[in-house]
Amino acid sequence: MPIPEDVTGDEIDKDVRQELQSLPKTLAEDVARNLVMVARLIDEDPEGAYGYSRVALRLASRVAAVREAAGFAAYANQKYSEALAEFRAARRMTGSVELWPVMADCERGLGRPEKALDMAGAPEVHKLDKAGQVEMRLVAAGARRDMGQLDAAIVTLQSPELASSSVQPWTARLRYAYADALLAADRVNEAREWFAKAVEADRDGSTDASDRLAELDGVEFVDALNDEDQDQDEEPDTDLADDADDVDESEDSPAETETETETETGSESAAKTTADIAPAPTDEADAGSEADKD
Numbered sequence: 001m002p003i004p005e006d007v008t009g010d011e012i013d014k015d016v017r018q019e020l021q022s023l024p025k026t027l028a029e030d031v032a033r034n035l036v037m038v039a040r041l042i043d044e045d046p047e048g049a050y051g052y053s054r055v056a057l058r059l060a061s062r063v064a065a066v067r068e069a070a071g072f073a074a075y076a077n078q079k080y081s082e083a084l085a086e087f088r089a090a091r092r093m094t095g096s097v098e099l100w101p102v103m104a105d106c107e108r109g110l111g112r113p114e115k116a117l118d119m120a121g122a123p124e125v126h127k128l129d130k131a132g133q134v135e136m137r138l139v140a141a142g143a144r145r146d147m148g149q150l151d152a153a154i155v156t157l158q159s160p161e162l163a164s165s166s167v168q169p170w171t172a173r174l175r176y177a178y179a180d181a182l183l184a185a186d187r188v189n190e191a192r193e194w195f196a197k198a199v200e201a202d203r204d205g206s207t208d209a210s211d212r213l214a215e216l217d218g219v220e221f222v223d224a225l226n227d228e229d230q231d232q233d234e235e236p237d238t239d240l241a242d243d244a245d246d247v248d249e250s251e252d253s254p255a256e257t258e259t260e261t262e263t264e265t266g267s268e269s270a271a272k273t274t275a276d277i278a279p280a281p282t283d284e285a286d287a288g289s290e291a292d293k294d
Helices: 014-022 025-041 046-059 064-076 080-094 100-109 113-120 123-127 130-146 150-157 171-184 188-201 209-216 224-234 238-252 260-277
Strands: none
Touching: 014 025, 014 064, 025 046, 025 064, 046 064, 064 080, 064 100, 080 100, 100 113, 100 130, 113 123, 113 130, 123 130, 130 150, 130 171, 150 171, 171 188, 171 209, 188 209
């Protein structure tokens, strides 16, 4: 797959670069450039990211960072079985539990929420850092919702991290998941409160909490550009109106060189033309936004 010339491979994380030092220099550079492309595209073009991950995997399948990147690319394309296999391989190579939450979420994607809940209660969870533990809580709550256990999902999300007033990288997503669970349980007023709190914490726009809040408040967003175009379409055509007046005048005072029949025919033709061109009324439409899977 083609790689832009400005991608050198030096953009990758230093830990990944260190892993690639076990490869021959030229091969390491090729793998690094493909990994950079995976990172660049995984959000906006998951399919493209997946293609580059397969190239990197073909070149260096024994590098843990490559297996992890391939796992995330497959996960972004909802290839959960493939993603789980890659995550397991990376974990075997490193011995790290860092991927435990996303592995559990793959179990959810495969329709096995019970397995995800088992993983949420495993000893590996205690080895996770704070971010990993919050992520595991989100996955567990999602599994409860998969099983139709809304109240249990709400309780699962209730935690010191949720109650904390400090904003951490996971805060917006945690508050959003809690609000969404409350809304699913028809606790609308509480849901609105927590969507508002999610908006406060969502500094990088990682959720659509603002849209969900606006929807609850009955706010309707209108595309101003479309409105301007519509107004222009609805403005009467002054040239056509003038032409129609001229035709009416010609009916009242036909020129001496025209016969009465010719004048009537011309008037009928002008009226028909005006009716064909006159703009028809248009309707307005509104818009809305994905809740986080978890």
